[in-house]
Amino acid sequence: MTTVHDLTIGQLAERAGVATSALRYYEERGLIGSHRTSGNQRRYEQATLRRVAFIRAAQNVGLSLEEIGEALASLPEGRTPTKRDWHRLSRAWRPRLDEQIDRLERLRDRLDGCIGCGCLSLKACALYNPEDELAAEGTGGVLLEPGHDPEPGDLRRGRR
Amino acid sequence: MTTVHDLTIGQLAERAGVATSALRYYEERGLIGSHRTSGNQRRYEQATLRRVAFIRAAQNVGLSLEEIGEALASLPEGRTPTKRDWHRLSRAWRPRLDEQIDRLERLRDRLDGCIGCGCLSLKACALYNPEDELAAEGTGGVLLEPGHDPEPGDLRRGRR
DNA sequence: CTGGAACCTCAAGCTCGCATGAAGTCAAGC
DNA sequence: GCTTGACTTCATGCGAGCTTGAGGTTCCAG
Structure with missing residues (x-):
C-alpha cells in the first residue's frame, strides 16, 4: 500500500x-x-x-x-x-446540520421581531434558548454552545 | 438615570x-x-x-x-x-446570518454527493471553500472559520 | 558528496472566553 | 454595631487548537 x-x-x-x-x-x-x-x-x-x-x-x-x-x-x-463509508458517515451528521440550520434561521427570523419587541430580555425567548421549545430533553451536545449552564434565570423562566 | x-x-x-x-x-x-x-x-x-x-x-x-x-x-x-436601534442592528446582521445559513445548507446538501463522489478531495469543492463560488472578493470576516489562510492548495485549485 | 530545504521531536507560547482563588471592602438584616 | 454574604481587584489557570522555536536529522538536486 x-x-x-x-x-x-x-x-x-x-x-x-x-x-x-x-x-x-x-x-x-x-x-x-x-x-x-x-x-x-x-x-x-x-x-x-x-x-x-x-x-x-x-x-x-x-x-x-x-x-x-x-x-x-x-x-x-x-x-x-469507500464511497459507501463516507456516505454513511455523512448521513449520520445530517440531523446535526439540520438542527444548526434551524437555530440560525430562528435567530435570523426573530432578530427583528424579538429584539425589537423587547421579549428578548423579558420573556422566555426562542432566540435565547432555542431548545426549550422543541426538546425538553437534552439532545446531547449543543453545537456552538459549550459551557451551557443549567441555572434558571429570568430569560428562561419568564418575568418572575 | x-x-x-x-x-x-x-x-x-x-x-x-x-x-x-x-x-x-x-x-x-x-x-x-x-x-x-x-x-x-x-x-x-x-x-x-x-x-x-x-x-x-x-x-x-x-x-x-x-x-x-x-x-x-x-x-x-x-x-x-430604542426598538429602532435594535432593529437597525438586526438588519445589519441579516446578510451575515443568511450567508452562514447558505454555507450550512450547501454543506448539508452536498455532504452525501460531494463526499461520496470523491470531489471533496480532488476538485475545487464548494463544501470545502464555499466562498470562491459566490464572491471572489472577501466579504470581510468568515463566520465560524478563524485563521482561514490564503495559500492555494489542490482543494481550491483543482487537481493540477 | 555536499548543501540546503524539508523533515523530526519536544517544549513552550498564544488567543478566546471565561472560571477560580486570594485578599480585601461594602451593604443590609438583626 | 456586627455579622454575613455579595461585592471589589488582580493574578493565575484552563481547554481547545493550534503556532513557534530550538536543536537535530533526512532527502535529493546538482
Missing part, C-alpha cells in the same frame, strides 16, 4: 490548505494516520487528503476535533474508506 | 443566565457598561439585560466577542437603545 503516490507532510499540507503543524496535531489526536519512511518521516496516503478535507469542513460547522474524531472512528481502520 | 431599578452584578447574572465573571469580562471588553455606587460596586441599567441577551444569542451563532462588540458599538452610547 505504500506506493510512490504517498504524500509528504508538506505536500499534504499544501494540498489540503492547512499547516504542517496542524497535521501533526491531528495525528497526535488520532484524527489521521501516517506511516513512516526508514528515515522516520511521515508519509500519507491519498485518502488522508479526504480525511483532512472532512475535518476542515466539519470544523467549519462548529464541531470540535473530538467530535470529528468520533465520527472518523466509524470509518474502517484497515482499508481505504 | 440611576434609578432604584438598577441591577447588581449578581442580579444581572442570574437573570441573564451568565456568571458574574463573564459580565465583568464583557465590561472589560467594552461590550456592556455600568456605573458605580459610592462604594465602587457595579450597577446595571435594565437595558443591559437586553445587551447581554443579545451577546449570548450571537455567541450561539458562533460570533466572536469582538464581532459582537463591533455590532453593539453601533448602538447609541448616551441613551438607552
Whole structure:
C-alpha cells in the first residue's frame, strides 16, 4: 500500500490548505494516520487528503476535533474508506446540520421581531434558548454552545 | 438615570443566565457598561439585560466577542437603545446570518454527493471553500472559520 | 558528496472566553 | 454595631487548537 503516490507532510499540507503543524496535531489526536519512511518521516496516503478535507469542513460547522474524531472512528481502520463509508458517515451528521440550520434561521427570523419587541430580555425567548421549545430533553451536545449552564434565570423562566 | 431599578452584578447574572465573571469580562471588553455606587460596586441599567441577551444569542451563532462588540458599538452610547436601534442592528446582521445559513445548507446538501463522489478531495469543492463560488472578493470576516489562510492548495485549485 | 530545504521531536507560547482563588471592602438584616 | 454574604481587584489557570522555536536529522538536486 505504500506506493510512490504517498504524500509528504508538506505536500499534504499544501494540498489540503492547512499547516504542517496542524497535521501533526491531528495525528497526535488520532484524527489521521501516517506511516513512516526508514528515515522516520511521515508519509500519507491519498485518502488522508479526504480525511483532512472532512475535518476542515466539519470544523467549519462548529464541531470540535473530538467530535470529528468520533465520527472518523466509524470509518474502517484497515482499508481505504469507500464511497459507501463516507456516505454513511455523512448521513449520520445530517440531523446535526439540520438542527444548526434551524437555530440560525430562528435567530435570523426573530432578530427583528424579538429584539425589537423587547421579549428578548423579558420573556422566555426562542432566540435565547432555542431548545426549550422543541426538546425538553437534552439532545446531547449543543453545537456552538459549550459551557451551557443549567441555572434558571429570568430569560428562561419568564418575568418572575 | 440611576434609578432604584438598577441591577447588581449578581442580579444581572442570574437573570441573564451568565456568571458574574463573564459580565465583568464583557465590561472589560467594552461590550456592556455600568456605573458605580459610592462604594465602587457595579450597577446595571435594565437595558443591559437586553445587551447581554443579545451577546449570548450571537455567541450561539458562533460570533466572536469582538464581532459582537463591533455590532453593539453601533448602538447609541448616551441613551438607552430604542426598538429602532435594535432593529437597525438586526438588519445589519441579516446578510451575515443568511450567508452562514447558505454555507450550512450547501454543506448539508452536498455532504452525501460531494463526499461520496470523491470531489471533496480532488476538485475545487464548494463544501470545502464555499466562498470562491459566490464572491471572489472577501466579504470581510468568515463566520465560524478563524485563521482561514490564503495559500492555494489542490482543494481550491483543482487537481493540477 | 555536499548543501540546503524539508523533515523530526519536544517544549513552550498564544488567543478566546471565561472560571477560580486570594485578599480585601461594602451593604443590609438583626 | 456586627455579622454575613455579595461585592471589589488582580493574578493565575484552563481547554481547545493550534503556532513557534530550538536543536537535530533526512532527502535529493546538482
